Amino acid sequence: MIVALGWRGVWGMLGSRFARFASFAYRPHTVIHHLRELRDRDVERHLGHNPLGAMMVFAFLGVLSAIAVTGVIALGGMLKQGPAHAFLSYATGIQALQWHNLLAYLVLAMICLHLAGVAYESWRGHENLVAAMITGDKAGLVEEASVVPVRAHPLGALATGLVAVTLGVSTVVQLSGRPAPLVPPVVTDPVFAEQCGACHLAFPANLAPASTWAQIFQDLQHHFGANASLAPDQVATARHWLAANSAEHWDTLPSHILRTPAPDGSLRITDSPGWRARHHAITASTFAAKPIYRSSNCVACHADAASGMFAPQNIAIPPLKGPNSPAP
Numbered sequence: 001m002i003v004a005l006g007w008r009g010v011w012g013m014l015g016s017r018f019a020r021f022a023s024f025a026y027r028p029h030t031v032i033h034h035l036r037e038l039r040d041r042d043v044e045r046h047l048g049h050n051p052l053g054a055m056m057v058f059a060f061l062g063v064l065s066a067i068a069v070t071g072v073i074a075l076g077g078m079l080k081q082g083p084a085h086a087f088l089s090y091a092t093g094i095q096a097l098q099w100h101n102l103l104a105y106l107v108l109a110m111i112c113l114h115l116a117g118v119a120y121e122s123w124r125g126h127e128n129l130v131a132a133m134i135t136g137d138k139a140g141l142v143e144e145a146s147v148v149p150v151r152a153h154p155l156g157a158l159a160t161g162l163v164a165v166t167l168g169v170s171t172v173v174q175l176s177g178r179p180a181p182l183v184p185p186v187v188t189d190p191v192f193a194e195q196c197g198a199c200h201l202a203f204p205a206n207l208a209p210a211s212t213w214a215q216i217f218q219d220l221q222h223h224f225g226a227n228a229s230l231a232p233d234q235v236a237t238a239r240h241w242l243a244a245n246s247a248e249h250w251d252t253l254p255s256h257i258l259r260t261p262a263p264d265g266s267l268r269i270t271d272s273p274g275w276r277a278r279h280h281a282i283t284a285s286t287f288a289a290k291p292i293y294r295s296s297n298c299v300a301c302h303a304d305a306a307s308g309m310f311a312p313q314n315i316a317i318p319p320l321k322g323p324n325s326p327a328p
Contacts, residue, residue, distance in 0.1 A: 017150035024054035083175035182251035189241035204308030205245035
């Protein structure tokens with residue numbers, strides 16, 4: 001969307017006559033006069049955008065630009081991705097996402113209004129505006145024939161666009177490589193990784209609050225139905241690392257979702273309200289099927305589970321095996 005908006009901006013300055021912003025940047029009194037003409041049913045004909053159509057063009061450009069900006073902010077703040085991730089908090093990303101969604105609904109309403117306007121103008125003026133949009137041809141008035149046409153500069157527009165894309169991509173790549181604050185480290189504590197990772201994924205520390213980790217390590221002899229006892233020094237090392245890297249210390253989406261423990265006191269991450277809200281549409285039979293086997297087997301569907309980021313683009317339910325395997 002950003003590329004499309006950028007190209008429209010370039011073409012609005014270097015394009016043909018009716019594509020240029022200068023040809024339909026009407027003054028407010030002209031718009032008011034046009035509304036009065038519509039009321040009196042004595043409307044001046046326009047070869048290009050009429051004043052109301054021009055207002056809709058600028059409104060679309062503004063709202064779509066706002067959608068692009070709020071999308072970049074939401075991506076950076078919530079998912080710690082994109083060029084703005086090193087400068088934004090999760091709270092800022094959540095607020096941007098709310099505006100992002102509202103603006104998307106606004107665009108849908110604007111599309112409906114715009115289509116209604118095109119239909120009305122085609123009926124009122126007895127001309128096919130849709131065909132004119134596609135072909136670029138529209139019968140002109142006699143006085144329009146004497147107007148010197150404005151030449152488009154496609155090569156200049158293309159060169160300008162290529163320079164802008166090159167600079168934009170370079171900037172995005174450079175900013176995307178910056179470290180984000182309050183993001184869990186990929187390297188886990190070696191004791192935790194070796195001992196816990198021997199039986200299951202060594203769950204990143206940011207997936208549970210410190211209170212949950214403390215209770216889990218209080219009774220390793222009865223660790224969810226298994227004896228996971230460790231030496232006292234190993235327990236102390238792992239508990240210290242987990243407490244320092246628990247969900248409260250990170251500003252990522254998984255940390256905010258999972259930092260609230262289960263209301264019934266369960267220590268399972270899969271019983272937390274945040275986990276259940278995110279997985280409510282997946283059936284228990286899907287989790288039980290091969291090769292997932294259980295709901296706590298995060299790596300079966302999340303390619304980046306070990307990093308603790310759980311990015312949406314890295315989610316994929318694998319093909320399920322077995323004669324009674326349900327569809328994902």
